[in-house]
Amino acid sequence: MQPVNKKHVKKHTENVAKADRCPHYKKCGGCQLQNMPYERQLSFKQVKVIKLLGRYHHVCEIIGMQDPYHYRNKVQAAFGTKRGEIISGVYQSSTHNIVPVDSCMIEDQKADEIIVTIRKLFKSFKLKAFNDVTMQGFLRHVLIKRGFSSGEIMVVLVTSSPDFPKESQFVNALLSRHPEITTIVQNTNNKRTSLVLGEQSRVLYGSGYIEEDLCGFRFRISPKAFYQINPTQTEVLYNKAIEFAELSGNETLLDAYCGTGTIGIIASRHAGQVIGVELNADAVKDANVNAKLNSVENIKFYCADAGKFMVEAANCGEKYDVVIMDPPRAGASLDFLRSLVTLAPEKVVYISCNPETQARDLSFLTRKGYKVRRIQPVDMFPHTEHVETVALLTRQTN
Numbered sequence: 001m002q003p004v005n006k007k008h009v010k011k012h013t014e015n016v017a018k019a020d021r022c023p024h025y026k027k028c029g030g031c032q033l034q035n036m037p038y039e040r041q042l043s044f045k046q047v048k049v050i051k052l053l054g055r056y057h058h059v060c061e062i063i064g065m066q067d068p069y070h071y072r073n074k075v076q077a078a079f080g081t082k083r084g085e086i087i088s089g090v091y092q093s094s095t096h097n098i099v100p101v102d103s104c105m106i107e108d109q110k111a112d113e114i115i116v117t118i119r120k121l122f123k124s125f126k127l128k129a130f131n132d133v134t135m136q137g138f139l140r141h142v143l144i145k146r147g148f149s150s151g152e153i154m155v156v157l158v159t160s161s162p163d164f165p166k167e168s169q170f171v172n173a174l175l176s177r178h179p180e181i182t183t184i185v186q187n188t189n190n191k192r193t194s195l196v197l198g199e200q201s202r203v204l205y206g207s208g209y210i211e212e213d214l215c216g217f218r219f220r221i222s223p224k225a226f227y228q229i230n231p232t233q234t235e236v237l238y239n240k241a242i243e244f245a246e247l248s249g250n251e252t253l254l255d256a257y258c259g260t261g262t263i264g265i266i267a268s269r270h271a272g273q274v275i276g277v278e279l280n281a282d283a284v285k286d287a288n289v290n291a292k293l294n295s296v297e298n299i300k301f302y303c304a305d306a307g308k309f310m311v312e313a314a315n316c317g318e319k320y321d322v323v324i325m326d327p328p329r330a331g332a333s334l335d336f337l338r339s340l341v342t343l344a345p346e347k348v349v350y351i352s353c354n355p356e357t358q359a360r361d362l363s364f365l366t367r368k369g370y371k372v373r374r375i376q377p378v379d380m381f382p383h384t385e386h387v388e389t390v391a392l393l394t395r396q397t398n
């Protein structure tokens with residue numbers, strides 16, 4: 001068990017002026033650690049990972065950000081009305097009250113500016129914000145995704161009805177104020193739901209998606225598909241995962257919980273063949289587009305529950321040399337883990353956004369013949385309590 005030593009528990013000596021500067025901290029609740037200086041946040045996360053995973057292996061020093069502000073490439077604002085005025089911001093934790101927010105220390109600043117412009121335009125066009133109690137009004141949310149390296153910007157206006165009064169004047173007014181916007185989409189959500197996006201989308205301007213560069217590859221990002229929200233740290237994380245896999249060029253690699261195929265596509269040039277499995281059909285569509293966009297031919301994606309896919313693969317006697325897995329916060333299912341052990345890949349690279357479920361899954365795998373060889377935390381979400389970790393496991397031959 002790795003001891004938590006003094007080096008990890010840094011004293012609160014750094015200047016706290018820059019921290020504790022968000023006026024919305026208490027009501028918003030999004031940045032749970034923002035009253036700590038960044039160095040201290042990193043040691044807090046390091047200690048958390050050591051406590052949960054230190055019994056399996058030494059935990060390397062967490063990789064933080066040089067500039068841990070405005071890193072979010074995806075920004076969402078809820079719209080409502082307060083004392084007759086249209087407002088935009090975030091929902092107060094566990095309520096449906098909107099806390100007005102014009103700028104946020106972790107969100108992209110350009111996206112925040114566009115949201116303020118949209119709010120002013122709605123006022124001048126005399127269009128109404130939605131009220132989720134009376135189910136009246138028009139604009140529910142604005143979602144913005146920005147490609148930091150491509151420069152492309154997508155604006156998604158989530159409305160309660162598909163009819164957009166003065167649509168073309170509105171689109172022109174928005175574009176004249178922000179010519180940097182590359183596409184505008186209207187999404188309709190008329191349900192009583194806490195989900196932001198509804199079923200139907202309609203492109204009002206541009207292609208309806210953006211593209212972004214990551215680790216030398218190009219990826220399509222559509223309104224609904226999952227894409228990592230901190231591109232700088234995503235490169236750090238993916239490079240670590242691929243380094244841990246130590247591919248020689250001949251391996252069969254399984255990218256489980258692959259989303260839009262990013263990790264598998266980036267790893268494909270170091271592997272013989274890659275198989276990706278993902279539950280979300282929209283993400284799998286994007287994954288196939290992304291493979292074509294990068295002329296990657298040694299990859300194949302399956303839309304399936306990763307657990308069921310693994311059970312079938314084990315029954316069919318498939319062989320994978322390396323499995324990279326990146327499950328959601330709940331971790332992997334028992335079906336998945338059992339079949340993983342049956343399939344017996346030499347290496348498992350386990351990426352996790354929740355060290356608690358990762359600890360549970362590592363406990364299973366280490367009892368079934370795997371040994372943890374490396375653990376690397378990466379700070380993907382500065383100022384929040386979340387921490388991402390990547391662990392390498394190898395199969396023990398006894």
Ligand code: SAH
Pocket residue numbers: 226227228257258259260261262263277278279280283304305306307326327328
């Ligand atoms: N590796 C990707 C996505 C990680 S997020 C990336 O780095 O971008 C986790 C992904 O697991 C999401 O895309 C989610 O849709 C998918 N997922 C959730 N439950 C799943 C399941 N039971 N089977 C397969 N995929 C699942």
